[in-house]
Amino acid sequence: MTRPQSLHQSILGEIEDKILSGAWPPGHRIPSEHELTAHYGVSRMTVNKVLTQLAAGGLIERRRRAGSFVSRPLTQSAVLDIRDIRTEVAALGLPYRYEVTVRRRRRAAGADRALIDLQAGAPVLELGCVHFAGARPFCREERLISLDAVPEAAEERFDEVAPGAWLVGRVPWTSAEHRIRAVGADRDAAALFSMAEGAACLAVERRTWSAERPVTFVRLTYPGDAHELVARFAPTQG
Known part of the structure; x- marks a missing residue:
């Protein structure tokens, strides 16, 4: 029975x-x-x-x-260093600069909750940047910073130091999560990188925490034919 x-x-x-x-x-x-x-x-x-x-x-x-x-299915995982984009450009032997294109203080919306572990309505700083290698756009940055975790970011203009490098210098992160995926260029990315809409791009998404407190979410978009990520790792035991 x-x-x-x-x-x-x-x-x-x-x-x-x-x-x-x-x-x-x-x-x-x-x-x-x-x-x-x-x-x-x-x-x-x-x-x-x-x-x-x-x-x-x-x-x-x-x-x-x-x-x-x-959960998103994982086929392989590797630990990646959090590298400064300036360092990536310097490795190419090209001059680096960046521009802040969006700077908006607001309350976290429902869509933000899947990106950064915050309650709806929590204060965030939304940022957009373009990083250049020489005269060419190298990377598009879209970022949310928790103002509960980093209240001083509300007054920072990021005129002299890019957001990623500024955060590393201000808030020691204790854990991070990377998601790497291929995406098609949206209209803005296509215009920025002088490519067709839907052309291959590489998106690196990162969330960081400091002592269990969410600090930031960032999405870095690169032209797919001009960038690669390399991770060195060892096989697990057992």
């Missing part, structure tokens, strides 16, 4: 099916504990147990204050 599934097992199986079938793709935000509790008519303890089991199995990622998200 087959034993009936418990509510916990039933909810777990339903959410697993949505993730594994692709109905909830990587990066999809899972309904909150409160929403799941109301939807299934169960206790919050039951929902928390389900989410904890999904996280332990690597199917979801739980971010403090931001919620739970479907």
Whole structure:
């Protein structure tokens, strides 16, 4: 005789099916504990147990204050240094400069929560920069800085030091996460890099924390045919 599934097992199986079938793709935000509790008519303890089991199995990622998200599949991981873009340009033997194109203090919106672990409405500084190697644009930078973690950034104009180098000098980071992917050039990137819309670009996304407190999210976009990333790593033991 087959034993009936418990509510916990039933909810777990339903959410697993949505993730594994692709109905909830990587990066999809899972309904909150409160929403799941109301939807299934169960206790919050039951929902928390389900989410904890999904996280332990690597199917979801739980971010403090931001919620739970479907994990992105990883085929290989490597640790990358956080390098100053000035150093990258110097390695080419070209003069470096940068321009701040966007500087906006605002409150974190819902879309920001998937980028940086902040509550909606938290104060952030939104920045946009273009970095040049010689006369040519080298990299486009899009950045969010948590003003709770770095309040002095609200008054910084970044006229003399680029945001990345300024942050490294002000806030010692304790952990970082990189995501590297190929993207098609959007209209602004196509115009900036003098390429066709949809042409291959390399996007490096990074989040950093200082003692568990989120500090910044940055997306660096490079022309795909003019940049590569190299990481040196060793095989894991066992």
